Amino acid sequence: MDFLAPSTWAEALAAKAERPDALPVAGGTDVMVEMNFDHRRPGALLDLTRVSDLREWALVDGRVRLGAGVTYARIIDELGATLPGLAMAARTVGSPQIRNRGTVGGNLGAASPAGDSHPALLAADAVVEISSAARGTRLVPVADFYTGVKRNALEPDELIAAILIAPPAGPQQFCKIGTRNAMVIAVSAFGFALHTDRRSVGTGIGSAAPTPRRATDAAAFLAGELEAGGLWESRGALPEGLAVEFGRKVRDAAAPIDDVRGTAAYRLHTLSVMARRAATWAWDEHRRAA
Amino acid sequence: MRIELTVNGARHEADDVWEGESLLYALRERLGLPGSKNACEQGECGSCTVYLDGVPVCSCLVAAGQAQGREVTTVEGLADDDGLDPVQRAFVECGAVQCGFCTPGFLVSTHDLLARNPSPSDPEIREALAGNLCRCTGYEKILDAVRMAAQS
DSSP states (O other): OEEEOOSSHHHHHHHHHHOTTEEEESSOTTHHHHHHTTSOOOSEEEEOTTOGGGGOEEEETTEEEEETTOBHHHHHHHHTTTSHHHHHHHHTSSOHHHHTTOBHHHHHHHTOTTOTHHHHHHHTTOEEEEEETTTEEEEEEHHHHEEETTEESOOTTOEEEEEEEOOOSSOEEEEEEOSSSSSOOOSEEEEEEEETTTTEEEEEEESSSSSOBOOHHHHHHHHHHHHHTTHHHHOOOOOTTHHHHHHHHHHHHOOOOOBTTBOHHHHHHHHHHHHHHHHHHHHHHHHHTO | OOEEEEETTEEEEESSOOTTOBHHHIIIIISSOTTSOOSOSSSSSOTTEEEETTEEEEGGGSBGGGGTTOEEEOGGGTOBTTBSOHHHHHHHHHTOOSSOSSHHHHHHHHHHHHHHOSSOOHHHHHHHTTTOOOTTOOHHHHHHHHHHHHHO
């Protein structure tokens, strides 16, 4: 095995082009577990922690360009107000030690259906900025990024440069089910966003399908009911049963399995409850903000 | 490969480091610093917690090569010539040590908490120590020790 430690983004892309078998490692919270347990032996480790560009975030054209190597701890400290849904998800990641190392870029690279950031990224319509030495940069909507269980849209010579996320026009929520309040791999998770500027709803389901996914029909249903009731203008109370029906439709968008962390039936039930609560909390916050 | 890093203020080198090896393994097996403990090897237990460039991390999840040129402080670096760190003294006085295996990690995590927040509330202590597990379940006395260290 080789250990590649580029110090610039150009060197990192060149290294990945030359060594497509190299496994990128940032915080190591997934990769090093696989190394320690002999589950994976890549031809090389490609250490990205010396590439300072990846650790930066900035507002670019009205969106936050979040470097792939920004840690969860920094998202909580520096972007809690700007990216509330992602910051809520970041607070549920592992433990202080894990949040000090883990990154959203790493979460996307691993592409586990249980990754905590995915529901928040889906609900917020995030876009993944991907680069290669040969073809430059391309942008992939996060919903198209997840291609299978722990599989993503990256080509062998590509690296994740950044995640583009628009600061929200309306409230966001994130919910996660687990056996304790720390060090939990999600049994199920749900991200929610009220896009009040374009009168639409964002959703993200975690740990309840082969990939993170949206609840597209549920989102369209809720946005349509809010439109039909004139609620986007009036900010009136949610009609009785609307949040419950939204929860049912989110549940219907999932395709969970039984595993050691929970049964499929439990995952479906928790999703309907989380979706109902998230929608209610977000709508109440929207009303209070009037 | 060879790595060079600063541990507890002193320059160290290690040769023949395997490229997939963890910082924890390098500290314990190559640099003669067995204070950081090897238990879960997956970031769950916190027994291997060290400072990496001033930030507490699970050293089992840091590749040794990632620590090249960096500064590491282990539990061995908390005490100085004047004796134990106040956090260590509080753990001794409160009996916050049973089998002792988790203790180095709790000491580093507590040391970091009190550096950032000298008067933490109980919920803040619990949150700061959420990544450290004590299989003896001696949490009450650990909490006592953190409160005592905060007052010292």
